[in-house]
Amino acid sequence: MSRDTVAPSHSSTTSKHSVDAEKKAAAADAQELPYSPFSAKTRAMIVIITALTGLVSPLSANMYYPSITKVRDDLHTTQSAITWTITAYVIAMAVFPLLWSNLADFIGRKPVYALSMLIFTCGSVGCALSRSLTALIASRVVQSAGSSAVQGAGAGTISDIYPREQRGTALGIYYLGPLLGPCLGPLIGGYIGQDVGWRWVFWVLAIWGGVMMLLALFVLPETHRRMVSKKHRIQPVNIPPLLGLKDNNPLLDIATARYPVIALSMLHFAMLFGTYFTNATAQPLAYEGIYGLSQGMAGLCFLSSGVGCVVGSISGGRVTDLLLKRRRRELEAAAAVDAERAEEIKVSAETRLGAMWIGTGVFLCGVIICGWLLEHKLSLAGVLVTQFFIGGGMAFTFQSLGGYVIDVFPTRSARITGVQNFWRSAWAAVIVQLFPTMYTNIGWGWSYTVMFFLTLMSLMLMQFVVFRGSALRERFGPSADLQ
Secondary structure: OOOOOOOOOHHHHHHHHHHHHHHHHHHHHHHHOOOOOOOHHHHHHHHHHHHHHHHHHHHHHHOOHHHHHHHHHHOOOOHHHHOHHHHHHHHHHHHHHHHHHHHHHHHOHHHHHHHHHHHHHHHHHHHHHOOOHHHHHHHHHHHHHHHOOHHHHHHHHHHHHOOHHHHHHHHHHHOHHHHHHHHHHHHHHHHHHHHOOOHHHHHHHHHHHHHHHHHHHHOOOOOOHHHHOOOOOOOOOOOOOOOOHHHOOHHHHHHHHHOHHHHHHHHHHHHHHHHHHHHHHHHHHHHHHOOOOOHHHHHHOOHHHHHHHHHHHHHHHHHHHHHHHHHHHHHHHHHHHOHHHHHHOOOOHHHHHOOHHHHHHHHHHHHHHHHHHHHOOOOHHHHHHHHHHHHHHHHHHHHHHHHHHHHHOOOOHHHHHHHHHHHHHHHHHHHHHHHHHHHHHHHHHHHHHHHHHHHHHHHHHHHHHHHHHHHHHHHHOOOOOOO
16 A cells, blocks of 8 residues: 555544434434325315415406406497407416515415405406496406416415325316316306396405405415424425525526426417417307307306316326326336435436326317317317317326426426416417407318417427436436435
8 A cells, every 4th residue: 555545444434334324314214204294184175275266367367258248338348459358367367476476485375375365356346346448457457466376376385285296186186276267267257247247247256355365364374395394393305495585586487498398398388278278268259159159058168178177187187196106116116126226216207297198189189179160160069078178188288297397396386387377378368369360360270270280389399308308407407306
């Protein structure tokens, strides 16, 4: 042995082994701690309240749509002008979740829910009392600003209380709120507007918002993991650091689109939701104009899509959870053979996307068939069947994509969901505004065909994420500490 080489002492080697043993023991102790301190019943209650609050935004976006001609006549305006009450709402729905999601990470979920529902209730009262188009548009923006908080913070709440392998099922229940809104809104609003007038649509929404505010204040517990960890012993995972106000910049959240996997995911979100939302707003025109249904009966037809959303959302969440669990079992079996890999079991985030093509495929079949049935004024029953597939396919795909972006940003779940909502709502605002011109000039069939190919293109691009997502994240970011 040369003079310059120092052999490691027995004491230093022993010390190193001792440190390693302590780390392993600490990790084992952490795994024995609960992920969340709340009981199963309490977590189920949190999911239900979050889903009901999440229903407020899309419900109020669509609930008065069947009465839009009555609103136009009552306020003495034009069809193109009254459309801005929808477009302004959707634009606000795209922007404000970014602000609410950042605030929810700073002060907690509970106060954000309560404050946002108070603002929503005030906006709904303003809509009910509006005597001019300007007042109605302004009140709709306030209404949207309040109702949109849960669009981002809701997914953060689910991530707070459920680990990865259980999160998909819970997200499936939560997403029922945002996805059922475009279906239930015209149904409820159609009969209310038909029987007691369009202003009562907004009075009903004001009552709903007040009830949700009281639930947030007196029933819903705080779930933010950083705040919960100060009061309870929980697993030290997915606990975001406390950031200053200067770090809570929505523009930085939007800039996550610089990552290829996020850009492609947001593109697919946008194309999918834009087509879904446009279809939902166009259906009353088809039911009343082509099939001669009454306002109330036209709203009743939305049950088909609603049932599809329920089936797709619950089954989609369950399937993504099963994919994660199956992959983890495969890695654990391999680790049992190779002991050196036992500490490297990390299920890739892209695992959750394994069945996404099923949901989008069902959705696309429903879209293209529906468009040409409407074009040739064929069977109403056939149209209702396609609406079931559109709702089910959309909801199924949402579980895969929504869970994926949360897995990539586990400590920023509310904020990345706010970003997702921004891109999908921004495109929905554009395509909804364009659609009346489209179907007037090229007809129902070709309008739906255009949306079909836009969504198909985004699905094909998503295959880069499905098969090469892990490599793309290693090269371009972001990295995810998955367990």
